[in-house]
Amino acid sequence: MLFHTDKHDKKQLSILIPTYNDACYNLVEELHRQACEEDIDYEIIVADDGSTDENTIQTNARINNIPQCSYIMRNENRGRAAIRNFLAKTARYDRLLFMDCDMALPDNLFISRYINEINDEADVIDGHTCIHTDDETWGRNLRYITERAAAPMHSVEMRQKTPYQSFATANFMIRRETMLAHPFDERFRFYGYEDVLLGKELYLCGAQIKHIDNPVLFKDYEPNGSFVAKTEEAMHTLHRFKIELQGYSRLLTLENKLRHIAPAIRLWHMLFGKAERRILTGSSPNMTIFNLYRLGYYMSIKE
Numbered sequence: 001m002l003f004h005t006d007k008h009d010k011k012q013l014s015i016l017i018p019t020y021n022d023a024c025y026n027l028v029e030e031l032h033r034q035a036c037e038e039d040i041d042y043e044i045i046v047a048d049d050g051s052t053d054e055n056t057i058q059t060n061a062r063i064n065n066i067p068q069c070s071y072i073m074r075n076e077n078r079g080r081a082a083i084r085n086f087l088a089k090t091a092r093y094d095r096l097l098f099m100d101c102d103m104a105l106p107d108n109l110f111i112s113r114y115i116n117e118i119n120d121e122a123d124v125i126d127g128h129t130c131i132h133t134d135d136e137t138w139g140r141n142l143r144y145i146t147e148r149a150a151a152p153m154h155s156v157e158m159r160q161k162t163p164y165q166s167f168a169t170a171n172f173m174i175r176r177e178t179m180l181a182h183p184f185d186e187r188f189r190f191y192g193y194e195d196v197l198l199g200k201e202l203y204l205c206g207a208q209i210k211h212i213d214n215p216v217l218f219k220d221y222e223p224n225g226s227f228v229a230k231t232e233e234a235m236h237t238l239h240r241f242k243i244e245l246q247g248y249s250r251l252l253t254l255e256n257k258l259r260h261i262a263p264a265i266r267l268w269h270m271l272f273g274k275a276e277r278r279i280l281t282g283s284s285p286n287m288t289i290f291n292l293y294r295l296g297y298y299m300s301i302k303e
Helices: 025-036 054-065 082-088 110-115 141-155 156-162 178-180 195-206 224-238 250-257 259-281 287-300
Strands: 009-017 041-047 069-076 093-097 123-127 171-174 209-211 216-217
Touching: 009 025, 009 082, 009 110, 025 041, 025 054, 025 110, 041 054, 054 069, 054 110, 069 082, 069 224, 082 093, 082 178, 141 216, 141 224, 141 287, 156 209, 156 216, 171 209, 224 259, 224 287, 250 259, 250 287, 259 287
Parallel strands: 009 041, 009 093, 041 069, 123 209
Antiparallel strands: 093 171, 123 171
8 A cells, every 4th residue: 555745844754674584673662762852753664574483573563562663564575675665665754764674773863864864855865884893702703704894895985986886775765756766676586786786776867875974783693604605695696687787796897807717716616615615604704715705606607
């Protein structure tokens, strides 16, 4: 069912959170608390993309008890793109704030910073993500290591240099009319790159992206084995959509530069890929091996 934006003097915001087997009650509770402190009309909608974990479902069902918040359970898993499009259609207000369910808020001003941007002319406001760089308890975790290595590229200054290529969907605000006119590509059912293609689509349609310093925090990091498996899934996604993603993926750019030695890279992966994977899923992963493994894995995918 579609809702139309209310004509109202107050600023208005729909906070939209897709989830799958992740409990996000505490996140919604904090978002609700911050939104209540602002003089705005708002709603928080969590859409569950067919979760299978009953404890998680029961925890998230409590969201319906929070004022102006709702938890919508979908019986069928339709994928990362489709659930976001569903949320955009369900939302009531003109500004949509999309957030990933497994993140945390950095401070008490997160919602306030977005509210201050509502009257900006930009179609998209990207707050991005960050990590606790001093959290050495995660020092042997591959996801933490990769996010820490990428952190310098996530500053506002660096993101604004390539605003469309730097766009990420973990935390952004967008005009509802822009989102409905340029939805996520629902061919992206598996992990990875649906945000990259949307960034390209926003560029092609002339939408303006503004990057701001309002990140959400990684609160947890999946085990190394799970992250490697997600990376492999993302490589298959990238391979499937490599034509559409040209110019928007550093890995595709690197592949083009190394095409003349592709047979050697595939041979290396055939000989050492399993050993690299054991290191990455073990207790001492590192970025060099991760980059070698990812490149070799991608270039070894069959046509």
